[in-house]
Amino acid sequence: MAAIKRGNKIVCIGRNYADHIAELNSARPKQPFFFQKPTSSILLPGAGPVIRPRGVNLHYEVELALILGKQVKDLDAADEQGALDAVESYALSIDMTARNAQNEAKKKGLPWDISKGFDTFLPLSQNIAKSAIPDPHKIELYLTVNGEPRQSDSTELMLFRIPRILSDISKVMTLEAGDIILTGTPKGVGPVVPGDIMRAGIKINGKELEEAKIEVAVEESTSSYVYAET
DSSP: OHHHHTOSOEEEEESOBHHHHHHTTOOOOSSOEEEEEOGGGEEOTTSOOEEEOBTOOEEEOEEEEEEEOSOBOSOOTTOHHHHHHHEEEEEEEEOOEEHHHHHHHHHHTOOSHHHHHSTTOEEBOOOEEGGGOSOTTSOEEEEEETTEEEEEEEGGGBSSOHHHHHHHHHHHSOBOTTOEEEOOOOSOOEEOOTTOEEEEEEEETTEEOGGGOEEEEEEEOOSSOBOOOO
């Protein structure tokens, strides 16, 4: 997990699957739309449960994560090989979201930091070698809650593919080795509560990728924090 631990930032692509945009009644972006999560939100395999802050409507969003192996700056969107060469490895991720906090932020035009930034809000799988995913645009992402299927879709459905994603981000901020890029979530997002067990994974041609598996429980926070509208 050394590659994951050395990253300085986590950049997340929002609204990158059409059906997910529809289920949240969001506007379809004309270009990649991105935001950041703090590195303190990372939850490594076996490091414990996802903690739901009190007052939060907690949602899951399964996503393919890119782990960068070198600096990327002002990348040409047409440079597909350059984009893929910049990816050192992959991981599966669950972008946990305080949906009520996010909805308030969207309504009031406020930043999303609170809704995405709590500790444990980014469970990650083991590091996935690049060779294990020959084509990142042809894999199936899935997530279940208590054994019930919730998300299952192909990355072929991405509106913006990896070269365009890295190009647009790198024109705004320089990407460094170890940075993590979340590529968006397909339809099927929804709530989890304390006591639930989330399992997520990747299938390639119907075959499960062992190192991509995530299994993580949800527990209620014992912190003094309680979410309240701004």
